[in-house]
Amino acid sequence: MKLVIGNRRYSSWSLRGWLACRQSGLAFDTEVVPLFGPDWDDVRRSHPVLAPSAGKVPVLWDDGAVVWDSLAILDYLADKVGRDRFWPRDPAAAGLARSIVAEMHAGFSALRGAFSFNLGRDGKPLPISDAVEADIRRILTLWAEARARFGDGGPFLFGTFGAADIAYAPIALRFESYGVPLPGFAQSYLTALADHPWIAAWRAEAAAETWRIPQYEKPESND
Structure with missing residues (x-):
């Protein structure tokens, strides 16, 4: 298998696809296509690994199959290796897990728009609008429910x-x-994620990347 991703520093969807591949336990190669460079319009139209997805990442190639969208990649891999590797076995837990994953995949646009994904930021706060605050409250509510009801087996949701x-x-x-x-409780969850070896590996690779996307580096672009 081969997973095509964008810049690790900026591409949150690529991170999800890559984590799904790691969680599957299957061997895969990774190809990075830098996003939004000076020739990006040509790249997204003509690069053969991006053609099926119309320039979106991640894209998973698996022999004759090609799958894009991080949730589709996760579901495809779960079908290959068994859904228990990704989803809780308990039906109530699985129902909640599927619901909150679907809500993340389709929602929280205010938060994502205001706080663009950038692993190079130093933690300097930005003003939080009412819409972003509402997204944060909802996310924390979902995390709290998952942890309280089904989180006894470890530090994750x-x-x-x-x-x-x-x-x-x-x-x-x-x-x-x-x-x-x-x-x-949310800070403890964040710490557990930050300490996970796959997250640490992704962040190390992101720190080693040399290219930058100017619009994602300017704090004022996130206001």
Whole structure:
């Protein structure tokens, strides 16, 4: 298999796809396509690994199959290796996990728009609008429910690392990058994610990248 991703520093969806591949336990190669460079319009139209997704990342190539969208990649891999590797076995826990993953995938646009994913930020806070505050409250409510009801088996949302953590890891890293104040249980969850070896490996690779996307480096672009 080969996973095509964007810049690790900026591409939250790529991180989700990459974590899904790691969680699958299957061997895969990674190809990085730098996003939004001076020739980006040509790259997204003509690069063969991006053609099926119309220039969006991540894209998973697996022999004759090609899958894009991070949630589709997760589901495809779960079908290959068994859904228990990604989702809780308990039906009530699985129902909640699927619901909060779907909500993340389709929602929280105010937060994502205001706090663009950038692993190079130093945690300096930015003003939080009412819409972003509402997104944060909702996310923390979902995390609290998962941890309180199903988190006894470990430090992650449903105890052990799984699909819900893959979905929310980039959100948690946004909270860190933008200095969002968190209650104790959420800070503990963020610490567990930051300490996970896969997250640490992704961040190390992101720090080694040399290219930058100017619009994502200017704090005022996130106001």
